[in-house]
Amino acid sequence: MGKEYACDNAIKVENFSFKYVKSDRQNQNRLTYKDVLKNINFEVASDERISIIGPNGAGKSTLLLNIAGLMDEYFDAKIKNDSGKIFIYGKQINSKNIYDIRENIGFVFQNPDDQLFSTSVFEDVAFGLINFLAKNKDSRVNDKKYIEDTVNLTLEMVNLKNKQEEIPHFLSYGEKKLAALATALSYDPKILILDEPSSNLDPKNRNNFIRLIKSLRKTMLIATHDMDLAYEFSERCIILNEGKVVYDGKTKDVLKNRSFLVKNGLDLPLAFKNSEIV
Numbered sequence: 001m002g003k004e005y006a007c008d009n010a011i012k013v014e015n016f017s018f019k020y021v022k023s024d025r026q027n028q029n030r031l032t033y034k035d036v037l038k039n040i041n042f043e044v045a046s047d048e049r050i051s052i053i054g055p056n057g058a059g060k061s062t063l064l065l066n067i068a069g070l071m072d073e074y075f076d077a078k079i080k081n082d083s084g085k086i087f088i089y090g091k092q093i094n095s096k097n098i099y100d101i102r103e104n105i106g107f108v109f110q111n112p113d114d115q116l117f118s119t120s121v122f123e124d125v126a127f128g129l130i131n132f133l134a135k136n137k138d139s140r141v142n143d144k145k146y147i148e149d150t151v152n153l154t155l156e157m158v159n160l161k162n163k164q165e166e167i168p169h170f171l172s173y174g175e176k177k178l179a180a181l182a183t184a185l186s187y188d189p190k191i192l193i194l195d196e197p198s199s200n201l202d203p204k205n206r207n208n209f210i211r212l213i214k215s216l217r218k219t220m221l222i223a224t225h226d227m228d229l230a231y232e233f234s235e236r237c238i239i240l241n242e243g244k245v246v247y248d249g250k251t252k253d254v255l256k257n258r259s260f261l262v263k264n265g266l267d268l269p270l271a272f273k274n275s276e277i278v
């Protein structure tokens with residue numbers, strides 16, 4: 001699914017800045033601002049994979065949510081809290097086209113419990129698919145077999161075929177992550193964005209999950225502070241620190257540079273630490 005746009009870039013972020021605005025608890029008229037993203041620029045080619053690396057609080061999740069158009073609560077806010085532009089396949093995200101654009105993007109939240117809310121895995125995975133079919137007035141929305149086949153295929157992709165009738169809440173954490181991924185894959189978005197995909201997974205589930213996402217042919221962005229994951233996942237990485245891009249280039253080059261990493265609140269990946277000890 002997803003709309004076709006004639007454009008080489010899947011994603012383009014241009015001079016983008018973002019601040020959170022809060023009103024004071026004592027005095028509702030007094031607003032406080034927190035500058036989180038500061039003049040971000042980068043482009044992502046179609047089918048490219050990029051790791052967004054940075055320490056806690058760097059602004060990774062905020063950046064991903066803005067790219068996915070999931071900050072729309074702010075579109076109607078009286079105070080403009082962003083500046084610059086984000087393009088998805090050449091279309092600048094705005095309050096009118098946001099729902100169209102979202103069809104191109106699957107988002108996997110850090111915590112799968114934020115994504116699973118139905119009474120069966122099947123329903124959770126069918127939800128996005130049905131939603132977009134209905135929105136596009138696609139007659140397949142009434143085609144039970146089409147929906148069943150698509151959901152089953154998606155569950156097969158993430159190795160959860162036998163879990164479709166289970167209650168998501170009672171799945172293991174590793175299975176929840178897979179189910180959350182399936183909810184984002186059911187409508188076959190061109191872009192897949194994952195926030196901290198390896199967090200809280202044990203080594204076996206982590207490797208399984210990473211192998212799976214690496215096998216998908218999609219434009220992919222992940223946010224992570226797992227340096228080994230970034231090294232494994234993508235040739236290119238973008239390092240964010242305090243809301244600014246401090247590096248955009250080859251992952252393997254920067255991940256060897258301990259002093260640069262430490263200066264930016266990060267550390268060498270284990271893969272390089274071990275070779276240092278030897």
Ligand SMILES: Nc1ncnc2c1ncn2[C@@H]1O[C@H](COP(=O)(O)OP(=O)(O)O)[C@@H](O)[C@H]1O
Pocket residue numbers: 020021034036054055056057058059060061062063
């Ligand atoms: N909803 C919010 N309201 C106010 N401040 C927020 C909100 N979400 C995140 N922040 C702040 O924005 C900064 C960046 O957060 P985040 O994007 O979550 O960073 P990261 O994902 O890199 O850890 C942090 O200082 C965080 O406290």
Ligand SMILES: [Mg+2]
Pocket residue numbers: 060061062195223
């Ligand atoms: Mg985060």
